[in-house]
Amino acid sequence: MTNAAVEPRKDFDPAYLRLHESGEFDRRARELYEVFRDCHLCPRACGANRLTGELGKCRSTSRVKVCSAHAHFGEEPPLVGLHGSGTIFFSNCNLHCVFCQNSEIAHDGEGGLVSDEALARLMIELQQQGCHNINLVTPTHVVPNIVQALRVAIRLGLRVPLVYNCGGYESVEVLKLLDGIVDIYLPDFKYTDGALAEKYSAGARNYPEVAAAAIQEMHRQVGELVVDERGVALRGLMIRHLVLPSNIAGTDRFVQFVAAKLTRSTYVNIMAQYRPAHHAWSYPELTRRITPAEFRQAIAWAREAGLTGLE
Numbered sequence: 001m002t003n004a005a006v007e008p009r010k011d012f013d014p015a016y017l018r019l020h021e022s023g024e025f026d027r028r029a030r031e032l033y034e035v036f037r038d039c040h041l042c043p044r045a046c047g048a049n050r051l052t053g054e055l056g057k058c059r060s061t062s063r064v065k066v067c068s069a070h071a072h073f074g075e076e077p078p079l080v081g082l083h084g085s086g087t088i089f090f091s092n093c094n095l096h097c098v099f100c101q102n103s104e105i106a107h108d109g110e111g112g113l114v115s116d117e118a119l120a121r122l123m124i125e126l127q128q129q130g131c132h133n134i135n136l137v138t139p140t141h142v143v144p145n146i147v148q149a150l151r152v153a154i155r156l157g158l159r160v161p162l163v164y165n166c167g168g169y170e171s172v173e174v175l176k177l178l179d180g181i182v183d184i185y186l187p188d189f190k191y192t193d194g195a196l197a198e199k200y201s202a203g204a205r206n207y208p209e210v211a212a213a214a215i216q217e218m219h220r221q222v223g224e225l226v227v228d229e230r231g232v233a234l235r236g237l238m239i240r241h242l243v244l245p246s247n248i249a250g251t252d253r254f255v256q257f258v259a260a261k262l263t264r265s266t267y268v269n270i271m272a273q274y275r276p277a278h279h280a281w282s283y284p285e286l287t288r289r290i291t292p293a294e295f296r297q298a299i300a301w302a303r304e305a306g307l308t309g310l311e
Helices: 015-022 024-038 116-128 140-156 172-177 194-200 207-222 251-261 292-304
Strands: 064-072 085-090 112-114 134-137 162-166 184-187 233-242 267-271
Touching (some): 015 140, 024 172, 064 140, 112 116, 116 134, 116 140, 140 172, 184 207, 207 233, 233 251, 251 267, 251 292, 267 292
Parallel strands (some): 162 184, 184 233, 233 267
Antiparallel strands (some): 064 085, 064 112
16 A cells, blocks of 8 residues: 555544534534434435334344454554554444354344443543554444444543444435544445345345445545554545455456546555355355455456555
């Protein structure tokens, strides 16, 4: 990764501090909580009244559930730095991919309920451990809780960047309410074929166009990756793309999307670590890892598209 702009950390303030000082933050927090009444936090727009305990398609109510919170050293290098990324893994998910590698958390809902105030304290604890950021893993269905918690965490002294680490299946309407709150967006781009998205992600046939629109909105908000003098991320867009067997993910079209609709220097992590997991064994085409030749081809497509921000 060679293209990130550098900004001294001493000159950096997280976006959410400026929004909080303006008073706009509180208005956004209230508006997001109201979405729970007729839930459309994600593109499934299931309409559940999660405030009354009704489960959405994500199998969640309005109470946030957390599986774990710790310093994570397996993320992209600009997030990890020396002291790790402060990851908070939220239970449940809005995508339900058949090959999910964290199915105990995303499908089975492993974890415990916490209050928004307790979530704020988790953020502070991670900062106190020296983590470079707060990395919100699978946040889409609990955005109102996150923003409410952030209000408390700011008062308690939170000052590190906020990372929105998601599957890419996002509502642009909700993302616009996060403008000025999120510093770093870390979405997946899973598929470029709607029929395959429908097959492998619980009927999400509109995934390709939804993810494309969402990622373009993220790019509008935060731009390209900016790091500090140590190479640690401060703000910007970082995209993950998992190469699947037989080009099921449509890597050739994904890299063309980045080149045409974003910038060729956008940070992109093309990942080779697919392994069959969860219900992948029910789909013969997903029961193997990718070959070295398939990964080389994916990187070749990226280079042919002119991408220069490859991890």
